[in-house]
Amino acid sequence: MKEVILMTHVTFGVFGLLATVWLFVETLNGGEAALRRVGMASIAVALFLWLSYVIGGYWYLNFYAADKALILKGPWPFAHNLFMETKEHLFFVLLLLGSFLPVAALDPQVRSSRAGRSLLLVVAALTALLALAMEGSGGLIGLGVKEGLLAR
Amino acid sequence: MTPQIRSRYTLGFGYAAAITAVASGLLTIAKEKYDPLLAWMKSFAGHHWITHGIAVVLLFVIIGLVMSAREPKGDLEVEFRRLAILLIAATVIGGALVGLFYLFD
Numbered sequence: 208m209k210e211v212i213l214m215t216h217v218t219f220g221v222f223g224l225l226a227t228v229w230l231f232v233e234t235l236n237g238g239e240a241a242l243r244r245v246g247m248a249s250i251a252v253a254l255f256l257w258l259s260y261v262i263g264g265y266w267y268l269n270f271y272a273a274d275k276a277l278i279l280k281g282p283w284p285f286a287h288n289l290f291m292e293t294k295e296h297l298f299f300v301l302l303l304l305g306s307f308l309p310v311a312a313l314d315p316q317v318r319s320s321r322a323g324r325s326l327l328l329v330v331a332a333l334t335a336l337l338a339l340a341m342e343g344s345g346g347l348i349g350l351g352v353k354e355g356l357l358a359r
Numbered sequence: 360m361t362p363q364i365r366s367r368y369t370l371g372f373g374y375a376a377a378i379t380a381v382a383s384g385l386l387t388i389a390k391e392k393y394d395p396l397l398a399w400m401k402s403f404a405g406h407h408w409i410t411h412g413i414a415v416v417l418l419f420v421i422i423g424l425v426m427s428a429r430e431p432k433g434d435l436e437v438e439f440r441r442l443a444i445l446l447i448a449a450t451v452i453g454g455a456l457v458g459l460f461y462l463f464d
Contacts, residue, residue, distance in 0.1 A: 268406055292461045295408060299383045299415045300453045303376040304446070306419065310372045314365040322439035326373075329443040333450050 209270040216263035217345060223255035223305065224338040230312065231331040234324050242318045245327065249312030252334065256305035260298060267295065277355035278348070286351020294344040301337040304330055366435055371427030372419070373442040377449035379419045384456030386411060391464065 230248035233241040271291075278287040308330055317323030390397045390407055400407035431438050 264408070264412070267408070289461050293458050296383070296387045296411070296457045297454055299412065300380045300450055303380055303383075303415070303419055304450070307372050307376040311369045314369045316363060316366045316435060317369055317439065320436055320439065322436040322443075323369075326439045326443045326446075330446060333446065337450070337454075 209266065212262060212266045212270070216259050216266055217342070219255045219259035219262065220338060220341060220345075223252055223259055224335060224342070226251035226255055227305075227308075227331050227335045227338060230308065231328060231335065234327045234331065237324065245312045245318060246309070249309040252331075253305050253309050256302060256334075256338075260302055263298075274348075274352045278351040279355075281351065281355025281358045283351040283354045286348050286354075290344045290347050290351070294341055294348070297337065298341060301334065301341060304334045304337065308334065366438075367429070367431065368423075368427045370431055370438055370442060371425070371429065372423035373446060374426050375419050375423035377442075377445045378422055379415055380449045380453035381456070382418060383411070383415050384453040384460075386414060387457050388460050391460070 226248055230245055230252060233245045233248055236242075275287050275291070278284060278291075308327075311317050311323075311327055311330065314323070317326060390400055390411070397407055400410040404410040404413060
């Protein structure tokens, strides 16, 4: 069951990343219909990132302790000390940007102005980069557990 | 372009996201370096990370609402450009505070 919870966290994170890329492309397109879809994409980003955060948080608080012990006893302690610690705290910045996106994207003055669309592109790009960093860190933490198991 | 009510929320919550991103990084360092704060955060919600999350959400909402009440003085295009630069800076600073702290701690 705990693997299902973990993979659900990862899956919603990937959905959030895909929705961010969708928002970026629609904003770049700039057509009337595309800009209408920007609002939908922004809601999807916020929803998926929040789901990923809540589910990931539940897993972290209830199941991570055993993995953490394995990582710290293994040859890759930095998988926890650097990557997990940074990931769990940097996720807040990702959540802030993801929560801000619908506020900006549902504002008609943002969508209709050049500077407003640039703002959307910047926030979407930052969100996508952070989401990629989260996915990469998650993979590295998983490898840290594997290295810990192999070293036993 | 004259700001309408929606754009006041865009600017308000945009600035709130930037301020909260940096504040979250500072809180991370503060709780790791000051044990009484970490102990209090653990006791408040059962885990310091939950308390951290509550603090981030509260700060974002409160600063966002307060700053949304502010009437933007300048041109909206300029305000949007300024906010984009501020959000890049805040994300880099917030990320660097956390990443560099755990890298060298």
